[in-house]
Amino acid sequence: DTGVSQDPRHKITKRGQNVTFRCDPISEHNRLYWYRQTLGQGPEFLTYFQNEAQLEKSRLLSDRFSAERPKGSFSTLEIQRTEQGDSAMYLCASSLGGGNVLANYGYTFGSGTRLTVV
Amino acid sequence: GQQVMQIPQYQHVQEGEDFTTYCNSSTTLSNIQWYKQRPGGHPVFLIQLVKSGEVKKQKRLTFQFGEAKKNSSLHITATQTTDVGTYFCAGRASGSARQLTFGSGTQLTVLP
Numbered sequence: 001d002t003g004v005s006q007d008p009r010h011k012i013t014k015r016g017q018n019v020t021f022r023c024d025p026i027s028e029h030n031r032l033y034w035y036r037q038t039l040g041q042g043p044e045f046l047t048y049f050q051n052e053a054q055l056e057k058s059r060l061l062s063d064r065f066s067a068e069r070p071k072g073s074f075s076t077l078e079i080q081r082t083e084q085g086d087s088a089m090y091l092c093a094s095s096l097g098g099g100n101v102l103a104n105y106g107y108t109f110g111s112g113t114r115l116t117v118v
Numbered sequence: 119g120q121q122v123m124q125i126p127q128y129q130h131v132q133e134g135e136d137f138t139t140y141c142n143s144s145t146t147l148s149n150i151q152w153y154k155q156r157p158g159g160h161p162v163f164l165i166q167l168v169k170s171g172e173v174k175k176q177k178r179l180t181f182q183f184g185e186a187k188k189n190s191s192l193h194i195t196a197t198q199t200t201d202v203g204t205y206f207c208a209g210r211a212s213g214s215a216r217q218l219t220f221g222s223g224t225q226l227t228v229l230p
Contacts (some may be wrong), residue, residue: 033217042122042206043161052137056217059119091160097159106151106163 004110006092012116013082017117020078021113025094032075033107034067043091049075050097082117089114120145120211132229137194139224141207148212149184150190155223156203158220187212197228 005024013019030051035043045111046065048056051072064082069075079086093107121144124206131137141150149168153161165174167183167190174181190207204225208218 035220040222042124042208042222045217045219048217093161106166107161108163109155109160111160 004092004094004108006090006110006113007035007115010114010116012118015084015117016081018078018080019082020076020117021090021092021115023075023077023092023105023110025075025092026108027073027115029094029108030072031095031097031098031105032057032069034075035093037089037091037112046077046090046109067082079115082115084117087115087117120209120219122209122219122221126224127222128225128227130227130229131197133199134196136188137185137197137201137226139192139205139207139226141162141190141192141221143188143209143211143219145188146212147209148186150187151208151210151218152181152190153206153208153220154203155206159203161181161206194226197226199207199228199230202226202228211221 007022011019032049034046036046037043045058046061047067049069052069064080067077089112091109091112093109095105095107123142125140151166152164154164155161165181170187171185172183178195182191194201204222204223206223208220210218
């Protein structure tokens with residue numbers, strides 16, 4: 001499979017519990033992004049990795065959110081002490097990256113993890 | 119922070135009619151990308167525009183990037199039922215070659 005894989009596809013959790021999502025990007029892609037999408041809205045940026053380095057994190061992102069990409073391959077997104085407002089689709093995307101903005105660096109998205117906090 | 123707005127939010131067209139969605143950024147963009155998300159699916163990359171005034175075509179789809187690199191449009195000629203979905207523009211702010219800021223999308227419904 002040459003696409004972006006996300007696991008699990010669905011997660012239902014009780015408020016206050018911790019959850020962790022996994023993303024396996026396209027192996028040739030050095031950039032990995034996490035976005036969150038709620039119904040009727042566009043994807044909202046959460047964080048970005050180039051190889052294993054986390055280079056950007058949204059200022060809107062609570063301290064309860066943390067992401068890792070330990071070996072520059074797969075990534076995990078953890079949400080601690082979940083709240084009902086965390087319910088959303090969490091999308092992972094990967095792309096090639098570099099300094100040449102003229103190159104075609106479209107994102108390839110995974111199918112997402114739908115989180116429901118009850 | 120950077121904001122990307124899209125209009126209209128919803129558009130219903132009869133099959134065969136044309137469709138246009140517009141995207142406006144609060145800041146100058148280094149480039150803009152367009153994505154399509156089918157109902158229940160995930161965003162799929164369509165195209166990237168980089169140059170001021172650039173126009174690109176993909177079959178019935180025409181993409182434009184404004185001269186000031188702050189706006190863009192997607193025009194679909196003679197819509198088909200397969201065009202159904204939400205179309206998002208996503209801009210990368212000048213000076214940053216990393217994250218994309220997505221618009222809120224235009225949801226297209228094509229009536230047969």
